[in-house]
Amino acid sequence: MSNLQAWFATASLRFRIRALKARLRDQRAEFDAIGQHLRPGDIACDIGANKGSFIYWLSRWCRSGRVIAFEPQPELARGLVDVCSAIRLDNVTVEAKAVYSHSGRKDLFVPSGHQPGASLHSAALGTESFVTLSVPLVSLDDYFGERDRVRLLKIDAEGAEFAIMKGAERILRQHAPLLVFECENRHLAPSGDVREVFSYLEGLGYQGSFVCRNRLVPISQFDAAVHQNQHGEWFWKSKDYCNNFIFRHARGAGAAGP
Numbered sequence: 001m002s003n004l005q006a007w008f009a010t011a012s013l014r015f016r017i018r019a020l021k022a023r024l025r026d027q028r029a030e031f032d033a034i035g036q037h038l039r040p041g042d043i044a045c046d047i048g049a050n051k052g053s054f055i056y057w058l059s060r061w062c063r064s065g066r067v068i069a070f071e072p073q074p075e076l077a078r079g080l081v082d083v084c085s086a087i088r089l090d091n092v093t094v095e096a097k098a099v100y101s102h103s104g105r106k107d108l109f110v111p112s113g114h115q116p117g118a119s120l121h122s123a124a125l126g127t128e129s130f131v132t133l134s135v136p137l138v139s140l141d142d143y144f145g146e147r148d149r150v151r152l153l154k155i156d157a158e159g160a161e162f163a164i165m166k167g168a169e170r171i172l173r174q175h176a177p178l179l180v181f182e183c184e185n186r187h188l189a190p191s192g193d194v195r196e197v198f199s200y201l202e203g204l205g206y207q208g209s210f211v212c213r214n215r216l217v218p219i220s221q222f223d224a225a226v227h228q229n230q231h232g233e234w235f236w237k238s239k240d241y242c243n244n245f246i247f248r249h250a251r252g253a254g255a256a257g258p
Contacts, residue, residue, distance in 0.1 A: 139167030159187030
């Protein structure tokens with residue numbers, strides 16, 4: 001297949017359309033923060049890459065650097081490898097692994113017919129039926145060396161985000177990457193709470209915001225009873241339901257992008 005044919009192949013077109021929708025419509029606030037933060041030569045991590053809506057832009061912003069996309073579902077990981085090769089995103093490495101607090105293996109629970117909702121915690125799926133896959137685990141502190149200057153962690157892991165951060169504590173302390181992550185009480189229940197995640201990050205010197213109707217609001221104004229109200233059958237689809245957060249380290253909070 002020629003470069004032109006690869007560029008206009010169905011999978012390639014869908015990949016780029018998905019990236020455009022995320023950048024211009026669905027996650028504008030998140031992309032604005034990332035674009036202002038990343039510079040050429042940086043290392044960015046897309047944890048829970050799924051179908052890759054972040055990868056295209058991360059690859060452009062980290063030109064001459066590296067993007068590591070972690071996606072534990074084998075089928076999705078293979079698709080990302082193929083499309084990144086087809087459209088020459090040469091600085092992207094796809095790892096068919098789950099990121100966690102430690103390296104090893106763990107069961108991944110994939111909702112039947114619903115790949116985006118896969119989780120390492122079965123409780124996050126509620127009453128949904130699921131398929132179980134045994135997947136390799138890696139902690140970011142194990143994956144990266146001390147000299148690898150990781151500048152961004154984008155995390156969408158359906159309840160595993162706190163474990164992922166704990167497995168990256170050296171990186172958080174040493175390199176203070178920007179954190180863009182999804183976090184919900186419904187995925188952390190029954191034993192966890194989003195406030196534990198916020199407190200952990202604040203203890204490491206981070207300052208947080210949450211995304212509300214595509215605007216950034218200080219984390220001090222976040223109230224789970226209001227912003228993650230769980231009333232109604234499709235409560236998580238409400239425009240006022242807020243589950244995306246951006247945390248910057250205090251020493252780099254004013255850094256400008258390229």
